[in-house]
Amino acid sequence: MEQLKEKIRSEGIVLSDKVLKVDAFLNHQIDPQLMQQIGREFARRYQGQGITKIVTIEASGIAPAVMAGLELGVPVIFARKHQSLTLTDHLLTASVYSFTKQVESTIAISTNHLSPSDRVLIIDDFLANGKAAKGLITIIEQAGASIVGLGIVIEKSFQAGRQELEALGLRVESLARVQALQDGQVHFVD
Amino acid sequence: MEQLKEKIRSEGIVLSDKVLKVDAFLNHQIDPQLMQQIGREFARRYQGQGITKIVTIEASGIAPAVMAGLELGVPVIFARKHQSLTLTDHLLTASVYSFTKQVESTIAISTNHLSPSDRVLIIDDFLANGKAAKGLITIIEQAGASIVGLGIVIEKSFQAGRQELEALGLRVESLARVQALQDGQVHFVD
Numbered sequence: 001m002e003q004l005k006e007k008i009r010s011e012g013i014v015l016s017d018k019v020l021k022v023d024a025f026l027n028h029q030i031d032p033q034l035m036q037q038i039g040r041e042f043a044r045r046y047q048g049q050g051i052t053k054i055v056t057i058e059a060s061g062i063a064p065a066v067m068a069g070l071e072l073g074v075p076v077i078f079a080r081k082h083q084s085l086t087l088t089d090h091l092l093t094a095s096v097y098s099f100t101k102q103v104e105s106t107i108a109i110s111t112n113h114l115s116p117s118d119r120v121l122i123i124d125d126f127l128a129n130g131k132a133a134k135g136l137i138t139i140i141e142q143a144g145a146s147i148v149g150l151g152i153v154i155e156k157s158f159q160a161g162r163q164e165l166e167a168l169g170l171r172v173e174s175l176a177r178v179q180a181l182q183d184g185q186v187h188f189v190d
Numbered sequence: 191m192e193q194l195k196e197k198i199r200s201e202g203i204v205l206s207d208k209v210l211k212v213d214a215f216l217n218h219q220i221d222p223q224l225m226q227q228i229g230r231e232f233a234r235r236y237q238g239q240g241i242t243k244i245v246t247i248e249a250s251g252i253a254p255a256v257m258a259g260l261e262l263g264v265p266v267i268f269a270r271k272h273q274s275l276t277l278t279d280h281l282l283t284a285s286v287y288s289f290t291k292q293v294e295s296t297i298a299i300s301t302n303h304l305s306p307s308d309r310v311l312i313i314d315d316f317l318a319n320g321k322a323a324k325g326l327i328t329i330i331e332q333a334g335a336s337i338v339g340l341g342i343v344i345e346k347s348f349q350a351g352r353q354e355l356e357a358l359g360l361r362v363e364s365l366a367r368v369q370a371l372q373d374g375q376v377h378f379v380d
Contacts, residue, residue: 023303
């Protein structure tokens with residue numbers, strides 16, 4: 001997605017050879033128009049696949065997921081990382097290690113919102129080693145729902161996430177694929 | 191906003207005389223179409239006010255804030271509750287106590303994204319005692335930006351939040367105002 005790559009080139013900051021900061025439009029400040037375009041692109045790639053639910057993870061996955069849900073006409077569920085008094089239902093959980101936050105956390109989705117008849121599109125802001133995605137997959141499988149595929153805003157193609165997800169037979173659609181972060185520059189695949 | 195009230199009546203769950211659970215469409219599962227309508231209503235109420243930024247707080251404020259940002263054509267910033275490796279900028283912070291999570295947490299916004307020329311609309315999912323809103327106000331004032339008003343999805347009018355914000359001279363627009371939670375029923379103002 002060329003508009004996204006342009007935004008990454010102009011506003012992304014390479015913090016190290018592994019860390020790309022996109023706080024200007026995705027992870028802290030959000031560009032709603034860009035999110036709408038991202039949602040449309042995910043919907044275009046997954047149209048006709050009978051998707052009934054989108055699942056993402058708080059907080060940075062929510063904006064692109066909601067825009068995709070708007071285009072596909074389906075509800076969005078965001079997995080919670082932090083317990084709330086109102087989340088009193090029976091929970092499906094998985095343990096996820098976050099590299100950028102350097103903590104292990106438990107993510108949870110209420111059983112009320114996923115059923116075996118659901119066909120799920122997983123959306124997230126980043127795919128690196130695939131830990132967050134695998135946590136979501138564990139939860140969706142516990143619910144007995146089907147996974148149609150994943151929609152990723154920015155993929156770090158130099159890490160193993162895509163390879164591991166494809167090895168599970170899953171479709172991975174990433175809107176920007178980063179081949180390398182070198183000398184302060186972002187290099188994309190192709 | 192009648193469509194929102196209908197949704198609260200049909201899918202909200204009264205957990206106690208203070209706690210209303212709206213996990214089916216706002217706080218855990220999100221209804222993107224409803225969020226779009228909510229965003230349009232906030233935009234309608236604040237049009238012509240010269241708003242340049244929307245500020246909200248992760249995670250449940252993000253969906254309505256992004257939809258309002260899309261309608262108003264302005265960026266959205268979400269205050270973070272949890273430290274991230276990529277949030278390395280100078281931070282503006284405030285301390286906020288969450289009743290539903292029963293924890294004190296520090297919320298933060300990078301100085302990169304707010305300036306004295308900004309005219310800010312604060313959006314959040316709930317207004318109860320106003321603790322989260324006041325945390326955001328503290329941060330926005332530290333940045334020297336102006337606050338045009340607040341846009342709240344669900345106001346618990348039986349708690350002191352609105353009163354305290356109005357006492358600060360702030361405009362508060364709430365799309366659903368809950369007068370009481372009694373006998374498992376939601377009673378709205380007017």
